[in-house]
Amino acid sequence: MFKTARMRKIRIVTLDKYVAPTVDALHESGLIQISDISDSIQQDPELAELVAPAKASPYTGKLSSLLMKTNGISELLGNSLSEGHGLKDTLMSFISPDLPVQKEVEKLDTEAFIAKAEDTLSQVEAKTSVIEQKLSALDAETSELQSNKSLANRLSNFDMNLADLKDSKYTSTTVGRIDAGSASEIKNELSKLTDELEIFTVPADDKEGEIIVVVTLKELSDDVYSTLRKFDFEKIEIGDVEGTPQQIISNADARLLTIESERASVKTELKAVAERWDDDILALKEQLENEKDKNEILSSFVQTKDAYVLEAWVPVADTEKVEQLVEKSSDGHCAFETIEVEGTDDENVPVLQQNGWYAKPFEYLVDMYSPVRYNAMDPTIFVAITFPFFFGFCLTDAAYGLLVALIGVILLRGMGKIKESMKSFGWILIWSGLWAVVLGLITNGCIGDFPERLLGMRLPTIYGPVEAFVHPDTILIIAIVVGLLYTNIGFILGAINNLRYGNVKEAIGSQLCWFVFEAGIIFLAIGYLMPAIGIIGYAIGGVLVLATIGMLIWANGAYGVMDIFGYMGDVLSYARLLALCLATGGIAMTVNILAQMVDQMVPMVGIILAIIIFIGGHIANFAFQVLGAFINALRLNYVEFFSQFFMEGKGKFEAFKAKRTFTKIK
Numbered sequence: 001m002f003k004t005a006r007m008r009k010i011r012i013v014t015l016d017k018y019v020a021p022t023v024d025a026l027h028e029s030g031l032i033q034i035s036d037i038s039d040s041i042q043q044d045p046e047l048a049e050l051v052a053p054a055k056a057s058p059y060t061g062k063l064s065s066l067l068m069k070t071n072g073i074s075e076l077l078g079n080s081l082s083e084g085h086g087l088k089d090t091l092m093s094f095i096s097p098d099l100p101v102q103k104e105v106e107k108l109d110t111e112a113f114i115a116k117a118e119d120t121l122s123q124v125e126a127k128t129s130v131i132e133q134k135l136s137a138l139d140a141e142t143s144e145l146q147s148n149k150s151l152a153n154r155l156s157n158f159d160m161n162l163a164d165l166k167d168s169k170y171t172s173t174t175v176g177r178i179d180a181g182s183a184s185e186i187k188n189e190l191s192k193l194t195d196e197l198e199i200f201t202v203p204a205d206d207k208e209g210e211i212i213v214v215v216t217l218k219e220l221s222d223d224v225y226s227t228l229r230k231f232d233f234e235k236i237e238i239g240d241v242e243g244t245p246q247q248i249i250s251n252a253d254a255r256l257l258t259i260e261s262e263r264a265s266v267k268t269e270l271k272a273v274a275e276r277w278d279d280d281i282l283a284l285k286e287q288l289e290n291e292k293d294k295n296e297i298l299s300s301f302v303q304t305k306d307a308y309v310l311e312a313w314v315p316v317a318d319t320e321k322v323e324q325l326v327e328k329s330s331d332g333h334c335a336f337e338t339i340e341v342e343g344t345d346d347e348n349v350p351v352l353q354q355n356g357w358y359a360k361p362f363e364y365l366v367d368m369y370s371p372v373r374y375n376a377m378d379p380t381i382f383v384a385i386t387f388p389f390f391f392g393f394c395l396t397d398a399a400y401g402l403l404v405a406l407i408g409v410i411l412l413r414g415m416g417k418i419k420e421s422m423k424s425f426g427w428i429l430i431w432s433g434l435w436a437v438v439l440g441l442i443t444n445g446c447i448g449d450f451p452e453r454l455l456g457m458r459l460p461t462i463y464g465p466v467e468a469f470v471h472p473d474t475i476l477i478i479a480i481v482v483g484l485l486y487t488n489i490g491f492i493l494g495a496i497n498n499l500r501y502g503n504v505k506e507a508i509g510s511q512l513c514w515f516v517f518e519a520g521i522i523f524l525a526i527g528y529l530m531p532a533i534g535i536i537g538y539a540i541g542g543v544l545v546l547a548t549i550g551m552l553i554w555a556n557g558a559y560g561v562m563d564i565f566g567y568m569g570d571v572l573s574y575a576r577l578l579a580l581c582l583a584t585g586g587i588a589m590t591v592n593i594l595a596q597m598v599d600q601m602v603p604m605v606g607i608i609l610a611i612i613i614f615i616g617g618h619i620a621n622f623a624f625q626v627l628g629a630f631i632n633a634l635r636l637n638y639v640e641f642f643s644q645f646f647m648e649g650k651g652k653f654e655a656f657k658a659k660r661t662f663t664k665i666k
Helices: 016-029 036-043 046-051 060-082 089-096 110-154 180-191 218-229 246-301 316-331 360-369 380-395 398-413 420-441 452-453 472-499 502-528 531-557 558-601 606-644
Strands: 007-016 033-035 103-105 170-177 197-202 209-217 307-315 334-340 663-665
Touching: 007 016, 007 316, 016 246, 016 307, 016 316, 016 380, 033 246, 036 046, 046 472, 060 110, 060 246, 103 246, 103 472, 110 246, 170 180, 170 218, 180 197, 197 334, 197 531, 209 502, 246 307, 246 663, 307 316, 360 380, 360 420, 380 398, 380 420, 380 472, 380 558, 380 606, 398 420, 398 606, 420 606, 452 558, 472 558, 472 606, 502 531, 502 558, 531 558, 558 606
Parallel strands: 103 663
Antiparallel strands: 007 307, 007 334, 033 307, 170 209, 197 209
């Protein structure tokens, strides 16, 4: 619970002919994390003389190619199945998603599997490629029609066949837009070039410019264009169009309607293909990913002429299982070497946390901060206890907390069935919401003062001495006491970590000194509160405070004295629990007052406005306060607690494990 799983490194040697079944067995078991053995070889010259780096399987390139093709087909089929889904479908997929159906697959060697994959893809591609070509042709035609329609709209004031504006064998026609005010000047400039040209203009579609058409001999086309460019001329390419603008627009609209009908028909064909093949493609995609992983992992091995050597991390508790698995898959043709890491530099050891069912989801919050260092204290159980409590303390509203818990249940029963992160987050919200319910009922928080103000009743669960708006001083004392206790737990964990690694000076100057300081403060308080022994309390307390200052200076230098203010800041930071508690209730109470005032003061529609203010105000307050509670509950762990002891690791244990979401072995 408080420590991560013990790990050890193992080396496995097996013959060339058994490496494939051995890797396959290890991949299905998910018991080890394979590491690149090349670093170990460089540190062991004797081993380096005997072995050479291994290479990925020659099938890796083919598997990657097939996987890329499968991803493309899977995306095409998935998009087809999800097309037309509205907001309701999206919400239902979140609340009650369709669980994947595992397809039974047989174990094949890589070569046989590639042949089967190619056969499956060829069957699907035979159908999808034709459909994609149809869709591509329809898209291209749509683009061309829309372009022609846009051109016709710009030239809508021309009552002529636009094909007549194309160049001929001897003439060049230049068409474009000009500013209406410069039309006469442009005509004068063009007339200076030659008499052998025709110019006519019509109003542009934007009513602020004109469309100019200049017809001249081909040899003069460049001169005409150069002249036009001096006058903010925007050239219009006519392209390959036939008919008047009105005819082009009418024909394009008619054809676009037909295209949409054809596209719908083609998409119906695609959906039928998707319904038939989507599960098979998802299963094939997963198989290809697994097969690719197994073939690529060989590049992390080393080899001799007849054998392979791999190096892996394994939890100590699973070592015997791994050895038995390899023995079986290699028919006994294997050898093992165990490398213990206890007592060595364990910073690079991967971490496998081992928390119970309640604390397990909160590993997600710890990982958001950083992976835990191997052999250091795992704070997950503390986060699992305090985060929901801090969240509930900040929210302190029974109705709001119940809604948070319901959202957690929805996550758990919805996306939590598919994604482990959503499952964890669902449990976090459930426990956090329940704490908010409990604390809200005790401190008189239920949609602010809704029961008393609008229902005329008082909650029977209220405990008077901690009623938030009657005794905020008591709430503050509770928050500070909780902060002091939690900070001291952090000091204890930090001291244990430092003493374990031999950092005695750090333990004294960063953790143990604060227990001396607190004892000194207690004796000073006793001296003040009990005059009969006041001088003794003052004396002992003063000595202990001075001892604390001496410890800080000895461990951290002269500036170490400033750490006293940091300590006080950490403890007083827990006062935020009171601030957010009162903020939630205060804003909720304000919403209730406004709703009640509007109902009483505005005739006729007052009740409607009051309902709108009540619902809208509480939704906004709920969203804002839940976000604040989540952030501050995290902060009290990350900043005030973790800073006292947390030791960061390099990474979590990532098992070499086959994905089995859409497939299962027969």
